[in-house]
Amino acid sequence: xxxxxxxxxxxxxxxxxxxxxxxxxxxxxxxxxxxxxxxxxxxxxxxxxxxxxxxxxxxxxxxxxxxxxxxxxxxxxxxxxxxxxxxxxxxxxxxxxxxxxxxxxxxxxxxxxxxxxxxxxxxxxxxxxxxxxxxxxxxxxxxxxxxxxxxxxxxxxxxxxxxxxxxxxxxxxxxxxxxxxxxxxxxxxxxxxxxxxxxxxxxxxxxxxxxxxxxxxxxxxxxxxxxxxxxxxxxxxxxxxxxxxxxxxxxxxxxxxxxxxxxxxxxxxxxxxxxxxxxxxxxxxxxxxxxxxxxxxxxxxxxxxxxxxxxxxxxxxxxxxxxxxxxxxxxxxxxxxxxxxxxxxxxxxxxxxxxxxxxxxxxxxxxxxxxxxxxxxxxxxxxxxxxxxxxxxxxxxxxxxxxxxxxxxxxxxxxxxxxxxxxxxxxxxxxxxxxxxxxxxxxxxxxxxxxxxxxxxxxxxxxxxxxxxxxxxxxxxxxxxxxxxxxxxxxxxxxxxxxxxxxxxxxxxxxxxxxxxxxxxxxxxxxxxxxxxxxxxxxxxxxxxxxxxxxxxxxxxxxxxxxxxxxxx
Numbered sequence: 001x002x003x004x005x006x007x008x009x010x011x012x013x014x015x016x017x018x019x020x021x022x023x024x025x026x027x028x029x030x031x032x033x034x035x036x037x038x039x040x041x042x043x044x045x046x047x048x049x050x051x052x053x054x055x056x057x058x059x060x061x062x063x064x065x066x067x068x069x070x071x072x073x074x075x076x077x078x079x080x081x082x083x084x085x086x087x088x089x090x091x092x093x094x095x096x097x098x099x100x101x102x103x104x105x106x107x108x109x110x111x112x113x114x115x116x117x118x119x120x121x122x123x124x125x126x127x128x129x130x131x132x133x134x135x136x137x138x139x140x141x142x143x144x145x146x147x148x149x150x151x152x153x154x155x156x157x158x159x160x161x162x163x164x165x166x167x168x169x170x171x172x173x174x175x176x177x178x179x180x181x182x183x184x185x186x187x188x189x190x191x192x193x194x195x196x197x198x199x200x201x202x203x204x205x206x207x208x209x210x211x212x213x214x215x216x217x218x219x220x221x222x223x224x225x226x227x228x229x230x231x232x233x234x235x236x237x238x239x240x241x242x243x244x245x246x247x248x249x250x251x252x253x254x255x256x257x258x259x260x261x262x263x264x265x266x267x268x269x270x271x272x273x274x275x276x277x278x279x280x281x282x283x284x285x286x287x288x289x290x291x292x293x294x295x296x297x298x299x300x301x302x303x304x305x306x307x308x309x310x311x312x313x314x315x316x317x318x319x320x321x322x323x324x325x326x327x328x329x330x331x332x333x334x335x336x337x338x339x340x341x342x343x344x345x346x347x348x349x350x351x352x353x354x355x356x357x358x359x360x361x362x363x364x365x366x367x368x369x370x371x372x373x374x375x376x377x378x379x380x381x382x383x384x385x386x387x388x389x390x391x392x393x394x395x396x397x398x399x400x401x402x403x404x405x406x407x408x409x410x411x412x413x414x415x416x417x418x419x420x421x422x423x424x425x426x427x428x429x430x431x432x433x434x435x436x437x438x439x440x441x442x443x444x445x446x447x448x449x450x451x452x453x454x455x456x457x458x459x460x461x462x463x464x465x466x467x468x469x470x471x472x473x474x475x476x477x478x479x480x481x482x483x484x485x486x487x488x489x490x491x492x493x494x495x496x497x498x499x500x501x502x503x504x505x506x507x508x509x510x511x512x513x514x515x516x517x518x519x520x521x522x523x524x525x526x527x528x529x530x531x532x533x534x535x536x537x538x539x540x541x542x543x544x545x546x547x548x549x550x551x552x553x554x555x556x557x558x559x560x561x562x563x564x565x566x567x568x569x
Contacts, residue, residue, distance in 0.1 A: 027278040030059050030534070030562025031079045037067040039083025040542055044090050044512045044527040048505045050544075054088060056534040059561040063530045087539040089508070090527055091256025091558060092478040093515035095426045095466035096372075096405055098179070099258040099271075099284070100246030102471045107238050108132065109144030111174060113151035115434065115491050116475060121153040122162070129166045129174065138169040141188070141231050145472060148177040150326065150438055157207075158183045160217025173227060178324035179473050182224050183217040192226040194219070203351040221323050221351050225291075232267070239270065240279070247280045251566035253476045254555040256535035257516070257525060258282040259468075261372070261405070262289040262318045265296065272307040281565040283311045283535070285519050287318040287372050290360065297364065315519045316372035316403055317364050320351050322380035325408060325443050326435050330377035332409065337445035348377055358387045365391040365400070370520070372403040378411050385417050392421060403518055406470075408452050409444075415454060419461045424518050426466040427453035427510070429484045432497070434474055436490030450497035455485050455510075459502060466518050467510035482507040482543075483551045504547045534562040 037053040043064055053070035055062040062073070074080060104110075109132040113119045119128065125147050133142045149157045163172045163185035171188035189195070196213040200206050200223065207218030219227060234242070250258050260271060263286055274280050286307070288297075296302040297317065304314035323329025328340045331348040340346040352360065364371055365388070373388075375381045381404065388402050400422045404410075407425035410418075418425060431439065431452060439449040451457075458465045467481045474480075485507035488496050495501075516526030525533050538557040543550050558566035 028281070028563035028565055030056070032077060033057055033062075033073075033075070034079040034081065034562070035070050035074060036081045036083055036088055036538075037070055039085060039538075040087045040544070041083075041528065042087060042089035042508065042543070043529070044509060045529060048509075054528060054536070056559075056562050059534055059563075061528055061530055061532050061534050064528055083538065086541065086556070087543055087553075088536055089539070089543075090512045090525070091535040091537050091560065092254045092511050093257040093466075093521075093526055094250070094255050094259045094285075094468065094471075094476070094478075095511065095515040095518060096261045096428075096468035097259050097471035097476065098262065098473075099250070099260040099282075099471075100243045102249045102476050103242040103245030103247075104145050104472055106241045106245045107143075107234070109142075110146060111144040112146035112177065113148045116177075117146060119147065119152070122156075122158060125152070125158060125174065126162055126166055129163070129172060133167040133170050133172065136170060140170060141173065142167060142170040143173045143175065143231055145175040146177045147174050148326075150442060151177075157181075157218055160185055160189070160215065163188075163217060171230070173231060176327060177473060178327040178329075179470070180224075180323040180327045180329055181218060181220045182227060184219060184227055185217065188227060188230075189215055189217065191230060194223075194226075202353065202356075203349075205349075220327070220329055221320075229264075232264070240274075243271075243274050244279060247282060248566075250282055250476055251558050252555060252568075253478060254537040254539075254558050255476060255478065256282060256537070256558065256560050257285060257521070259285045259287070259519075261287045262320070263287065264289065264292040268307050268314065272309060272312055275312045276309055280311075281560055281563075283313075283525070283533075283560070285313050285315045285521070287316050288314065290317050290319050290364065293317070297367070297369075313519070313521065316370040318372045318374070318405075319357070319360060319364075320374040321357060321384050322348060322351050322375060322377050325376050325431075325439065328443070330409070331380040331383075332377040333379040333382070334448075336443055337448075338442045347379065350380060350383060354383050354387075357383055358390055361387040362391045362394060365397070365402075366395040370401060370403075372405055374405045376406045376408045378409040378414065381407060381410050381414050385414060385421060385423065388423060389417075389421055397422070401518060401520065405468075409448065410454055410457075411451075412454070412457050415457045415461050415463065418458075419463050424464050424466075425458060426468050426515075426518065427455055427458075427485070428470055429453040429455060429467055429488070430469055430474055430481050431484075432488045432490060433480065433484050434491070436488075436496040437492045437494065440490075440494070440496060451500060452497070453485075454497075454500050455502045455506070456500045459506060464514050464517055465510060466515035467507065468515075477551070478511050479550050479553060481511055483547075485510065486547055486550075504543060504550075508543070533560075535560050540568075 204222030322331035513526035
C-alpha cells in the first residue's frame with residue numbers, strides 16, 4: 001500500500017471521527033507524585049547502587065534513597081506502593097530487534113521449532129502454512145516465520161514444490177529463523193519476476209534445482225529483498241494488529257525502549273504516527289536501512305526531524321555486511337565446521353563487497369551519521385573494522401559509537417580494535433541457548449563456538465556493549481538475554497564458553513544503561529537518576545538472590561514516563 005496515502009486517510013479519520021480524543025483518554029497518565037518503598041531498587045547508576053525506594057514526580061524520576069528518606073516526601077496526594085522486597089529497576093532497553101516483528105503471529109503462521117515453538121518435521125511446517133492459507137483471501141500473500149532447517153527431522157529447507165502444494169491460489173513464503181533467507185512458491189517468485197534467467201544479485205543467492213538454473217524457491221540475503229517488500233505491503237487493519245500486538249508483547253516483557261533495527265521510509269513514517277497517536281507506548285529507537293534510504297541519504301533529503309518526536313528517535317543508519325551463522329551465510333575467515341553442501345572450503349560470503357563497504361561507510365560517516373553495521377562472521381567483522389578505520393582517518397569523530405550488531409564471531413584482537421576505534425558491539429548472546437549445541441556440533445566446532453559473543457573479552461578491553469534478542473528471530477525475553485550472558489548454558493545443559501560468562505550486574509547493564517549509551521540516550525534513560533524519564537519495571541522477585549532462576553521471574557508492572565502501561569493480572 002502507499003503509506004503516505006494511508007497516513008493521510010488515517011489522519012482524516014482521526015479528525016473526522018474524534019479518534020484522537022478517544023485514544024488520548026485511554027492513554028495511561030502519570031500521577032502527580034508516586035513513591036515506591038521497601039524494595040530492592042537497582043539504580044544501574046555508575047556504581048550499581050541498590051537502594052530501597054524511589055520517588056517519581058510526573059514523568060520524571062525525583063530521587064532514590066532509603067524508605068525513610070522517600071517517605072519524608074509523601075503528602076496527602078501521593079500514591080504510595082509498598083514493593084514488599086520485590087525488585088524495581090530501569091525498564092529494559094531493546095538494543096536490537098525488529099519492532100513490530102514480534103506481532104507477526106497475528107498475521108502469519110508460526111513455524112518455529114523447540115525451544116521456541118513446536119514444529120518438529122516438515123509436515124508440521126507445511127500444515128501450519130496450509131492453515132494460514134485457509135483463512136486468507138485468494139490472491140493475498142500467505143507467510144510463515146521461523147522455520148529452522150537444522151532443527152527439523154529432515155534437516156533441510158522447504159522446497160518451492162512443497163509450498164506450491166500448500167496453495168496455488170496464494171503467493172506463499174516461509175521465512176527462515178535467521179531472517180536472512182526465505183523459501184517462496186511459484187506464485188511468489190512470479191510476483192517478483194524471479195525466473196531461471198534471473199542472475200544472483202550482489203550479496204545474495206537464488207537457490208537452483210540440481211543441474212538447472214530453475215529457482216528452487218530458496219532466496220538468500222539480498223535475493224529475498226523484493227519478496228520481503230511485497231510481504232510488508234499490508235492493509236491498515238493488519239498493520240494496526242501487528243503493531244498493537246508487538247507493543248503489548250514488549251510492555252508485558254518490561255521493554256520501555258524498543259528498537260526497529262533497519263526500516264524503510266514507509267515503516268518509519270508509520271511508526272512515527274502510531275507513536276504520536278499513543279498506540280505504541282514504548283519509546284522507539286529507529287535505524288534507517290541504508291539500502292532503502294539510499295536516494296534520500298545521498299541527496300541530502302533525509303531529515304530525522306520529519307520523524308522524531310518526544311518518544312521516537314531516528315538513530316544510526318544500518319548496513320548489513322554478511323548473513324547468519326545458522327543460515328551458513330555468515331562470512332567467516334575459516335571454513336564452516338560441517339562443510340556446506342559438501343564444500344570443505346566454504347566460508348560464507350559478504351553481503352556487501354569489501355570495496356563497496358569501504359565506500360558506503362566513508363560516505364555515511366563523513367555525512368555525520370552514526371552507523372550500525374550487522375556483522376556475524378569474523379571475516380565480515382574484519383571488513384567492517386577496516387572500513388570504519390579508513391573512514392575515521394578521513395573524517396575523525398571523537399566519539400562515534402559505531403555499533404557492530406551481533407559481533408558474534410569477534411576475535412580477541414578484533415575486540416581490542418573496537419576499543420581503539422570507538423566501536424561498540426551489541427552481542428546476541430542468547431544464541432548460546434537457542435543454537436549453542438548446533439554452533440558447537442555443526443556450524444563452528446567446539447573451539448570457535450566457545451567464544452561466540454565474547455562479553456568477558458569486551459569487559460577486559462573496557463568496552464561498552466549491549467545485549468539483544470533480534471526479535472522476532474528469538475522471542476522478546478530480556479531476562480533470557482541477561483541469563484545467557486551470565487550462564488551461557490545450551491538447551492542440552494552444556495556451558496558454551498565458561499570463560500566468557502559475566503556477572504549479573506554487568507549483564508543487566510547491557511540491557512539498560514549501556515544499551516542507552518550505545519544510541520546516545522544515556523542522559524535521559526537506562527538508570528534511575530533524578531531527572532531521567534521515569535521508565536522502570538517491577539519484577540516478581542529478586543534478580544540477585546537466585547540469579548539462576550531469573551528467567552522465571554515475571555514482570556508485574558511496566559512504567560513509561562511515570563504511567564503504568566502494563567500490570568500483571
